[in-house]
Amino acid sequence: MRAAVMTAYNTPLVVHEVPAPTTGPGEVLVRVMASGVNPLDTKIRRGEAAHAKMAPPAILGIEMAGVVEAVGGQVDRFQVGDEVFGMTGGVGGVQGSLAELAAVDARLVAHKPAALSMAQSAAIPLGFITSWEGLVDRAGVHAGHQVLIHGGAGGVGYLAVQLAVARGAQVFATGSPRSQDVIRHIGATAVDYTASTVDEYVNQHTGGDGFDVVVDNVGGATLDASFTAVKRYTGHVVSALGWGSHSLAPLSFRGATYSGVFTLMPLLTGHGREHHGQIVAEAAVLAESGRLVPRMHSTTFTLDDVETAYATVESGSATGRVVVLPNG
Template sequence: MRAAVLTAYNTPLEIRDVPDPTPGRGEVLVRVMASGVNPLDTKIRRGMAAHAKMAPPAILGIDMAGVVEAVGEQVHQVQVGDEVFGMTGGVGGIAGSLAELAAVDARLIARKPEALSMEQAAAIPLGFVTSWEGLVDRADVTAGEQVLIHGGAGGVGFLAVQLALARGAHVFATGGPASQQVIRQVGATAIDYTTSGVEEYVDEYTSGEGFDVVVDNVGGATLDASFAAVKRYTGHVVSALGWGTHSLAPLSFRGATYSGVFTLLPLLTGRGREHHGHIMSQAAALADHGGLAPRLHSTTFPLDEVNHAYEIIENATATGKVTVLPHL
């Protein structure tokens, strides 16, 4: 099969012919129809993501959608011909989705939503799993709560907004001037962080009380702002980018709580993979009921142009999630 191979950090991926994978016990062989590109993928290529534990030579690509071609022993939840999607590799030394075929752990996948194309389905897994772990597993968002999502037009934030809305929350999302229309169109109240400070939007939308749940998809100063925006006593901050050094004093002074999300853990440790498959099933159900769809970049790329796809992410010129189609 053809695959995009990382031969050395900070070099372009090389298109090579490599042996077809064989599904082992508990695995399925998937013909990859679409591979979603995440900022983490580009950081791995540059050697800037040691936590992902992916060393050259390696096939990258965390997210995928495709068709089951063969089923290994002890696999019962899917069968040959099923269209599936999931967050299945590209970290922890596991071959990723930038290839024509991938042998993946069946626990990590679910049937692709009928309402979405392969490209759309491949743009969902990492972002939705991150959002679910934060909003559902950690914060247990319920109907009527006020939820603030930082980076509401981003790859994770855009899906988080839809998930919070589906759970009945009143959703607010921050973004720059160019993101305001996108945020409003997906159903959230848009907040321009370049013109409105934390105290201002906390006063305007919560009468100074703070938001029940604050989701940080940006990190750095935005996580600090989250600590100042959360509701006193009962508020909860969730972040997928809680790295670096932060003062917990603003959070402590509000009597609020914090949780971190590290979405890669099941792939890195082998523990909790069934839960990721469950989350994918929930994503499919939500999409088929019209409550979930990704925002795609205007162009999809064949495998031969994978480095161009990565450049768009690295240069921050993507207008939505970027996908690579190995069979295009």
Template sequence: MTPSRPPVDTTMRAVLLEEFGSPLVLGAIRTPVPGPGQVLVRIAASGVNPLDTKISAGKAAHARTRPPAVLGLDLAGVVEETGADVTGLAPGDEVFGLTGGVGDLQGSLAEYAAVDARLLARKPDALTMRQTAALPLVFITAWEGLVDRAGVREGQKVLVHGGAGGIGHVAVQLARARGAEVFATGSPRSLQTIAGLGATPIDRTTTPVDAYVAEHTGGEGFDVVFDTVGGETLDASFTAVRTYTGHVVSALGWGTHSLAPLSFRGAGYSGVFTLLPMLTGRGREHHGAILREAAALAEAGALRPLVDPRRFTLSTAAEAHGVVERGEGRGKVVVDVAG
């Protein structure tokens, strides 16, 4: 006979944003109950993204978050309960997903979260909970850009701007797994990391765009350019892409940019806004499907997230946010929620 699971407490610890710009505080709130199509996840780890810190500071209106709120976009954990109409998941299943922290969705800096089961995938056995919690936002963004928008395939030359960053280091691995030859820009201190991921490193501080386009593509341009930096880097992407058949994708297409260099090449452009399914409710099944692809790559040894070695808990989550905000992370910063 299978022993019954212990009952879930009616209250739980959670890190609260009470007002934009105010310090995060640890408090107690009511434990959510899963509704139809939802599962209750006991959270083991929560990934911290730059977007989390922007939301906290009130600088991310596009996330539609209203205090008081529990932040945290990424989670890895264990299913505790299932609501009505949930199939394919059961109590005890280890899962991960990009599930909350925007709109009216509770985030992952809490002991539990009731989340839409469509946003989840089973955790890969090859990764720890911490490694898995580092993946959802960055992998989904990389997949939507490289696969859904640009259709990266074998034989192409792909340039990733910010190849050692959160999205970038996953994008490098994804493009290589799909058979592309990958090049990546970065600062001098990141070049060794980029090379270790299997991409050809390009020092963005010393090498002009025309120079690396000439060296690595014979002046033809890259088949796909994935911008994870924005600003002037997106402008540089428009001059680095291949004529006619090239495609530029950006995860940070903010601001005003001249499209003339792109138009003169007859190339294409796409933007990625990864939060849409959470904010609108549309396309959530696709996010779950993307994460199943991530799990398969991890099990095959083709995907390993870089995780900052420092350990944070719910009690020190504000310190984790500080590390990310100051750009001091050596890989993805992760908060341990449960032992």
């Protein structure tokens, strides 16, 4: 099969023929129709993501959508011809989705939503799983909550807003001036972080009480700001980028709580993979009802121009999620 291979860190991916994988027990062989490209993928390629544990030579690509071509032993949820999607590899030494075929752990995938294309489906798993683990598993978001999501027009934030809205929360999302309409379009109150301070938008939207749940998808100073924007006593901050050194004093003085989200853990450890499959199944339900649609970049790419896809993500010029079509 053809695949894009990372032969060394910080060098272009090389597209060539490699042996096709075979299915083992508990696996399905998937013809990859679409592979999502995330900022994390580009960091792995540059050798800046040691936590992902992916060393060259390797096939990258964390999320995918495709068609089942073979079913291994001990798999009863899928059959040949099923369309599936999920967050299936590209870290922890597991083959990723920048290839024509991938043997994936069947626990990690769910049936693809018919309402979405292959490209759209491949743009969902990582961001939605991250959002679900933060909003649902950690913070228990529900109707009546006021939720603040930082980076509401970003790859994760855009899905997080839709998830929180679907669960009945009143949602606010920060973004740049040019992203305000995008945020409003998916049902959130847009907050221009360049035009108001944390204290100003907390006062404006919560009467100074703070938000019940604050989701940080940016890290750094934005996580620090989250600690001062959360509600006293019952508020909860969640972050997928809490990797720096931060003072917990602002959070402690509000009597609030914090949770970190590390979405890669089931792929790295093998534990909790069933839950990831369950989460993407929940994404499919929301997508089928029209309540979950990813924001897509205007151009799709193939294996032959995978470097352009990576450069688009790295440059920050993407207008939505970037997807590669390995069989395109």
